[in-house]
Amino acid sequence: MMAACSIGRISTFDARYPLPPGAGSDAVHTDPEYCLAVTRLGSEDGGICGTGFALTLGAGNRLVCEAIELLAKPLLSRPIEDLMAEFGHVTRLMADDPMMRWLGPHKGVVHLALASITNACFDLWAKSRGVPLWRLLLDLSPEDTVRLLDLSYLDEVLTEREAVELLRREMSTRADREGMLRTGYRGYDTSVGWMAYDDARVRDLTKRAMDKGFSAFKLKVGSIDQSRDLRRAAMLRECVGDKGTIMFDANQQWTLPVARKMCGELAKLKPLWIEEPTHPDDLMAHVALAREIAPGKIATGEHIPNRVVFKNFIEAGAMHYVQADCTRLAGVGEFLAVSLLARKFNLPIVPHVGDMGQIHQHLVIFNHVAMGHEALFLEHIPHLRPHFAFPAQVEGGYYRTPLEPGASCDLSGSERSCA
Amino acid sequence: MMAACSIGRISTFDARYPLPPGAGSDAVHTDPEYCLAVTRLGSEDGGICGTGFALTLGAGNRLVCEAIELLAKPLLSRPIEDLMAEFGHVTRLMADDPMMRWLGPHKGVVHLALASITNACFDLWAKSRGVPLWRLLLDLSPEDTVRLLDLSYLDEVLTEREAVELLRREMSTRADREGMLRTGYRGYDTSVGWMAYDDARVRDLTKRAMDKGFSAFKLKVGSIDQSRDLRRAAMLRECVGDKGTIMFDANQQWTLPVARKMCGELAKLKPLWIEEPTHPDDLMAHVALAREIAPGKIATGEHIPNRVVFKNFIEAGAMHYVQADCTRLAGVGEFLAVSLLARKFNLPIVPHVGDMGQIHQHLVIFNHVAMGHEALFLEHIPHLRPHFAFPAQVEGGYYRTPLEPGASCDLSGSERSCA
Numbered sequence: 028m029m030a031a032c033s034i035g036r037i038s039t040f041d042a043r044y045p046l047p048p049g050a051g052s053d054a055v056h057t058d059p060e061y062c063l064a065v066t067r068l069g070s071e072d073g074g075i076c077g078t079g080f081a082l083t084l085g086a087g088n089r090l091v092c093e094a095i096e097l098l099a100k101p102l103l104s105r106p107i108e109d110l111m112a113e114f115g116h117v118t119r120l121m122a123d124d125p126m127m128r129w130l131g132p133h134k135g136v137v138h139l140a141l142a143s144i145t146n147a148c149f150d151l152w153a154k155s156r157g158v159p160l161w162r163l164l165l166d167l168s169p170e171d172t173v174r175l176l177d178l179s180y181l182d183e184v185l186t187e188r189e190a191v192e193l194l195r196r197e198m199s200t201r202a203d204r205e206g207m208l209r210t211g212y213r214g215y216d217t218s219v220g221w222m223a224y225d226d227a228r229v230r231d232l233t234k235r236a237m238d239k240g241f242s243a244f245k246l247k248v249g250s251i252d253q254s255r256d257l258r259r260a261a262m263l264r265e266c267v268g269d270k271g272t273i274m275f276d277a278n279q280q281w282t283l284p285v286a287r288k289m290c291g292e293l294a295k296l297k298p299l300w301i302e303e304p305t306h307p308d309d310l311m312a313h314v315a316l317a318r319e320i321a322p323g324k325i326a327t328g329e330h331i332p333n334r335v336v337f338k339n340f341i342e343a344g345a346m347h348y349v350q351a352d353c354t355r356l357a358g359v360g361e362f363l364a365v366s367l368l369a370r371k372f373n374l375p376i377v378p379h380v381g382d383m384g385q386i387h388q389h390l391v392i393f394n395h396v397a398m399g400h401e402a403l404f405l406e407h408i409p410h411l412r413p414h415f416a417f418p419a420q421v422e423g424g425y426y427r428t429p430l431e432p433g434a435s436c437d438l439s440g441s442e443r444s445c446a
Numbered sequence: 447m448m449a450a451c452s453i454g455r456i457s458t459f460d461a462r463y464p465l466p467p468g469a470g471s472d473a474v475h476t477d478p479e480y481c482l483a484v485t486r487l488g489s490e491d492g493g494i495c496g497t498g499f500a501l502t503l504g505a506g507n508r509l510v511c512e513a514i515e516l517l518a519k520p521l522l523s524r525p526i527e528d529l530m531a532e533f534g535h536v537t538r539l540m541a542d543d544p545m546m547r548w549l550g551p552h553k554g555v556v557h558l559a560l561a562s563i564t565n566a567c568f569d570l571w572a573k574s575r576g577v578p579l580w581r582l583l584l585d586l587s588p589e590d591t592v593r594l595l596d597l598s599y600l601d602e603v604l605t606e607r608e609a610v611e612l613l614r615r616e617m618s619t620r621a622d623r624e625g626m627l628r629t630g631y632r633g634y635d636t637s638v639g640w641m642a643y644d645d646a647r648v649r650d651l652t653k654r655a656m657d658k659g660f661s662a663f664k665l666k667v668g669s670i671d672q673s674r675d676l677r678r679a680a681m682l683r684e685c686v687g688d689k690g691t692i693m694f695d696a697n698q699q700w701t702l703p704v705a706r707k708m709c710g711e712l713a714k715l716k717p718l719w720i721e722e723p724t725h726p727d728d729l730m731a732h733v734a735l736a737r738e739i740a741p742g743k744i745a746t747g748e749h750i751p752n753r754v755v756f757k758n759f760i761e762a763g764a765m766h767y768v769q770a771d772c773t774r775l776a777g778v779g780e781f782l783a784v785s786l787l788a789r790k791f792n793l794p795i796v797p798h799v800g801d802m803g804q805i806h807q808h809l810v811i812f813n814h815v816a817m818g819h820e821a822l823f824l825e826h827i828p829h830l831r832p833h834f835a836f837p838a839q840v841e842g843g844y845y846r847t848p849l850e851p852g853a854s855c856d857l858s859g860s861e862r863s864c865a
Binding site: 330 | 544555
């Protein structure tokens, strides 16, 4: 189970999956292809293939693959257990590659590449130990967990010692939260409300999702015709009733003045949150909105590139729901660092699933059981299910706890192996 | 002079220039190569070649070239005058390419690519009119200038109307500032104080630069051994005397607690500014530092990717000197948008010269004459001089006003043409 496993081969795969018409569309991504920039780490004996990926939406996917090839070189020949014993340090060295960091730093193509590499390392590690990622993480000591993380530039808010103490504190109540491993983790459905779907389609898909057990739904807003947003939003509320949970997602489309107006209008429908109301870099605009739309809530994070920007948004009160994504951040490690930050500030983590939930289904288990995060729900987007060897099992509206070894990143069929 | 000129050919060039030992080194970029991701736009008749570039520091330069090839496609066959008549709109379409924007948005490799493309458009435009870029810009009406700019997401701080009014207001006093075209624009020397240079080298280079007419100098700090920083800083102050101007540049190396301590120590030497004291994404840390080190001043910007983040830093009081760089921002256009923001908030613009000053020597003229910005000084880094067809002429410590048509981006020798 713990046989020595070194990285013998590093390769990338530019996986592109066209979507059905309208699927995945939002206010700014009008015609996406779901593409995965895949990292594959083959063990030296050829017996194990660690797979990780980052999401992109089309043409530039190969840029991320090329960045992976440049950044991952130092991992070759390294035993995975040695890497993971100091993975915070390993990650930081790659993130601060003296020639590549100018291209970020810690954002954009190079950081997406780091996400893909990091996720592959975690997958290889869990497979080499023969356990699902969530199990591996739950079995680590607080000290070993924190050594996985690069907490640099968080010093004034979260030191390594505080992180260890936070994890240790939650140890005593873990058993109370482990029941979730049996019940599964609630999902919410994003795929009912894509931007290009017409009203009848949204209504039909929502009803079908309710029949399947979902009770929370997201709708894309940010239409050029604002009355279209309001009509669709009211329709969704009517469709799910007062007890259903709805969220609206503007995908960065609005300027601050428009966001003020639209958040005010949409608040009447009592959404749980309004997501990406304006430009994702605009901390001050989010702070202003958060204050003005109270008790309305803001969710954001799918375009927040790193823990430093999350620290700013969290500290400044610019977000209420932390939508960290381990395919935007530098993989599992930075996702966990942001989860610790959110826990310290008592904000819920509701991942954006650039991974279609494959890796995050492991991470929300860890966040709930080991960190004491509320088990709110996890986004569900089904469009890539046929392309995964072990697609997330969502039944009765709940993600079933994954049991296969690794981080559930394997692709299906001939795309699965490291060969 | 105003013959119709359409873009007949788009190509890229991955230019890499190794540096002499130690040159260009700082706290985080230990062994840089200066690389230019070059865009070339050939006119349909083959008579004119517009050249633009972004800087990178090594291995990833070709990623930017590939992003340019993906992003620039819509420019093919377009007449340059048509493009520049609505260049704000043109830029925004490229920045928001629905498939590519996931890789940013508006940051990292795709935004560096946009910088290179945009700069090439301005070069082609000025060459097609047969004038230097600064002359072309000074001859535009306020309305035509503002149509060059994408001011989206600045609405609550700077509308198009306000931008036009700001430029119109400065018209009446332009003549008072045009003397600078004859005297030149003062330079400051960064190349005396690279991180890897030993004390004797720094002292020797500073003295030589003083002999050449420079009176302002920058020193790299952020050494692992903090006493080395303090020793070198004191040496530089002694070398230039009380009347010389010195600046210290930590290149993002310090965490907030370390920055607090080091800024306090270094303040005793009365630097004009301390540059990049911590992570460039950390708005709140800069706000805290700016408050705590007063009357000390913070300069930052070379890693601030776009106008939205600059808006935040400027509005929040996180910076005193705005080091916008048209090879980091989306080229000349976004540089001018940030210059307008800075003017509105009465902050000086002191560009970081990822272009080695080639393009910025034009832009600081426009900023001073047309916007009323103080003519403080412009960074000077000489290492790439042999590689430019028209290297900036710095004499007696002053940049001479460039007279060749275009934006001074042409490379020298066989690398010059679009062929």
